[in-house]
Each structure stands twice: as C-alpha cells, then as structure tokens.
Amino acid sequence: MIEVSNLSKEFPLSKKQRDELGIKDKNLKVLHDVSFECKPGRVYSLLGPNGAGKTTTLRIIATILKATSGTVKVAGIDLNEDPSQARARMGFLTGTTGLYERLTPNEMIRYFGHLNGMENRLLEDRKERLFDLLNMHEFANKRIGKLSTGMKQKVSITRTMIHDPEVVVFDEPTSGLDVITAKNIIELIRDCKDQGKTVIFSSHIMSEVDLLCDDLGIIHNGKLLYNDTMENFRKQMVTDNLTEEFIHIVTQGEKAEAM
Numbered sequence: 001m002i003e004v005s006n007l008s009k010e011f012p013l014s015k016k017q018r019d020e021l022g023i024k025d026k027n028l029k030v031l032h033d034v035s036f037e038c039k040p041g042r043v044y045s046l047l048g049p050n051g052a053g054k055t056t057t058l059r060i061i062a063t064i065l066k067a068t069s070g071t072v073k074v075a076g077i078d079l080n081e082d083p084s085q086a087r088a089r090m091g092f093l094t095g096t097t098g099l100y101e102r103l104t105p106n107e108m109i110r111y112f113g114h115l116n117g118m119e120n121r122l123l124e125d126r127k128e129r130l131f132d133l134l135n136m137h138e139f140a141n142k143r144i145g146k147l148s149t150g151m152k153q154k155v156s157i158t159r160t161m162i163h164d165p166e167v168v169v170f171d172e173p174t175s176g177l178d179v180i181t182a183k184n185i186i187e188l189i190r191d192c193k194d195q196g197k198t199v200i201f202s203s204h205i206m207s208e209v210d211l212l213c214d215d216l217g218i219i220h221n222g223k224l225l226y227n228d229t230m231e232n233f234r235k236q237m238v239t240d241n242l243t244e245e246f247i248h249i250v251t252q253g254e255k256a257e258a259m
Helices: 015-021 054-061 083-088 105-115 120-133 149-161 179-194 206-212 230-235 242-258
Strands: 002-012 027-038 043-047 069-074 090-094 167-171 198-203 215-220 223-229
Touching: 002 054, 027 043, 027 054, 027 069, 027 198, 027 215, 027 223, 043 054, 043 179, 043 206, 054 069, 054 090, 054 167, 054 198, 083 090, 090 149, 105 120, 105 149, 120 149, 120 179, 149 179, 167 179, 179 198, 179 206, 198 206, 206 242, 215 230, 215 242, 223 230, 223 242, 230 242
Parallel strands: 043 198, 043 215, 090 167, 167 198
Antiparallel strands: 002 027, 002 069, 215 223
16 A cells, blocks of 8 residues: 655755746745555556656655655555665666666576565575566576666566565656567556555556556646546546546646646
C-alpha cells in the first residue's frame, strides 16, 4: 500500500532562475496538496504531460526527494519517520539510474542481491526467474557497457526487482525502448499485480495506461486533476477515446487555473 496525503514540494530558486522564469517567489512550487492511494494487487498509473510533477512525486515516494509538506506511507511506514525501512520494502526504477558498465548483468544483480541481504540460493533462484521473464540469458555475461539501451533497461528492472519488493515504483519504464522490450516490461508489471504487489507507474503513453491500469491519477502543473478507477474514468468520458479524454481533462484544468 502507498498512501500519499497532502503532498507538496517546493524547490528554492536563485535570483538568476527567478529572472529567467519571470517570477518573484523565492521558491518554485511543483506539487500542490497531492493525495492518492495505491492498493495491493492493483496498478496505479500516474499520467501527465512532461513536467507535470510525475517524477517528483515518484522520487518522494522512493525517498530520493523529501516533501516540503504532507506525508507518504509505504507498506504502513511513514517516510518521515523511517525512510530506510520503507526503502527495504520497495523497488524503484527510473531511466536516470546508472549502471556499473564494467560489470556483467550476472555480477550486477548478485551485487545488489547481497546489498539487500539475500542468501545465495534465494538470490540465484530469483535471478534466474527474472532472467527468464525478461529474456536476459543470452547477454547475462556480457559487460553492461557493451549492451543496447533495451538490454540495460532489463538489467535495471532486474536490479529493482531482485529482492522481491512488495511495493514497486516505475518511472516511465518503457520510455525510449523497442516494442519487444516494452512488451517484456508490461508483462513484468502484470506479473507484479498477479503476485499482489502494490504497483505505481508514471507514463504519458495512454496505450500503456489502457493495458495496465486499475486506478488512475492525472497530474498537471503539480495538481491532481483526476483520481479514481480506470473503470469510472471510462464511464465519465465525454470524448471519443482515452487520449482525447486525457487532453480534455488537462485543458479543463488549465482553464480553471486561468480563471
């Protein structure tokens, strides 16, 4: 379970940054009182255009950033009180996390398994299962620096999942990947759901949301414009398709801000 309550985030601005942005405030507020829940055995999608606040929200959940105000609980653990314990229960995937290019996927995954305190037999069993799921055996012993972007993403995903976290956070996991690799990742997210894990992923690709999501949040300019089930989203649609409905909600949000 992930519980996000009245989450806000501000970043301090230098005078140069304020002049460039044309604002007088010393802080830039990028999240405004965001609240939602992600439940076990369901996939929550955080949908929004680039710069909407998706990554900031997920990085706060993953304890990489600290909220300015509000609370986040992961598996019942308050991040303000015990972030290290929450991290142990969670896996976080982002496209900006670096890999050790001199290591092989086998070496990399064993290293992170041991960092998470896994026993060798459990680690090897878990690694083999993930390598099977993501079709990684053919490059398991090649140096990561010589792998393609899609192969590296598979290594990142395996590193995220190796300790079998009960809460999984994916930040645009298929961005820039080929169709086959993206399909593997979508299958992995479905597998997480089938295992009863809590899954949240961000995207700006409506087709992925349509395939995976049970619950939907639409964020724009740091504000949550929609937060309900995908089923109810379909019922309340006033346009012809999901993409047009997403654009309609964002546009209505912009109009409300301008008033």
